[in-house]
Amino acid sequence: MGVTTVTEMTDGVLHTLFRTEQGGHEQVVLCQDRATGLKAVIAIHSTALGPALGGTRFHAYASDEEAVLDALNLSRGMSYKNALAGLDLGGGKAVIIGDPDVLKSEELLLAYGRFVESLGGRYVTACDVGTYVADMDIVARETRWATGRSPENGGAGDSSVLTAFGVFQGMRASAQHIWGDPTLRGRKVAVAGVGKVGHYLVEHLLEDGAEVVITDPRHESVQRILDKHPGKVTAVVDTDALIRVEGLDIYAPCALGGALNDETVAALTAKVVCGAANNQLAHPGIEKDLADRGILYAPDYVVNAGGVIQVADELHGFDFDRCKAKASKIFDTTLAIFARAKADGIPPAAAADRIAEQRMADARAARAV
Secondary structure (H helix, E strand, C coil), rough: CCCHHHHHHHHHHHHHHHHHHCCCEEEEEEEEEEECCCCEEEEEECCCCCCCCCCCCEEECCHHHHCCCCCCHHHHHHHHHHCCCCCEEEEEEEEEEEHHHHHHHHHHCCHHHHHHHHCCEEECEEEEECCHHHHHHHCCCCCCCCCCHHHCCCCCCCHHHHHHHHHHHHHHHHHHHCCCCCCCCCCCCEEEECCHHHHHHHHHHHHCCCCEEEEEHHHHHHHHHHHCCCCCCEEEEHHHHCCCCCCEEEEECCCCCCEECCHHHHCCCCCCCCCCCCCCCCCCHHHHHHCCCCEECCHHHHHCCCCHHHHHHHHCCCCCHHHHHHCHEEEEEEEHHHHHHHHHHHCHHHHHHHHHHHHHHHHHHHHCC
């Protein structure tokens, strides 16, 4: 039997961390508590604008290396998201490795909270895929640096509400840019993933008069929407079928990342991509492929910032109306990015990156004075 060396296991992760543009992280912490089965990664990308804020993803990864790489990518995205959301917060993210339906326990979440607390406020956590408000209530018993808690425990509650609202504002801005009218009335919108965020997004779309097509690997998530809106929503079997639906105006990836790859971009019938999923671009260059096909891409970390705006407000005493007003500005931010992209002759994703990087650079420069 062959022996796998430490170098072989970690070279891919270390290469990303130290030798690529996707790296440059300030700190990456591996956390383990064998008694509860906890294996977690906390990645802090940047604290240039303030403490690193980002959710905790609980997911059964194919490998530990994949989990670390996901934490690196997600935390970097949070730096950009928080910068463009106008927050005085840096970017971080955590992943807990394992199937939450099997592994999650009160003891594990408490152990995770102790690791968050050990970072002394450099990282502030919240909910993400596989974690919920009730989980953050447990984590918060061991750390003061947990947001997304229940209102009963002094928190803001479900951040999916304003995440969906922000994505809807991004769609309105996309419609304004493409069709000259900030409404989805009469537009055919495909939503891939109708769980925590997607089902709220469907409500906004129907209320605005859109024609909605959905899919989700969880049959119960699809059925919940079909039962609530009989005859108003169409479901297809999977994402592969969804991206090929004829006459699509907007495609909204609202599940896990990497939704936009070489195959999906080539097959897309939609004129706009605007969704809630993080890290939608599978690899560098996809944003250009979209632009070459005439597909407008609303950068994911811009339009899905409503949730982080909500949980960030919890740090100062939560006020929903204040958060919603701030999340509504995603409409203006998205339009400004489209205008910058047009002026600079670059894809919107590149324009968004430039604006976010400038804000972080200005903060670092001010700190150095």
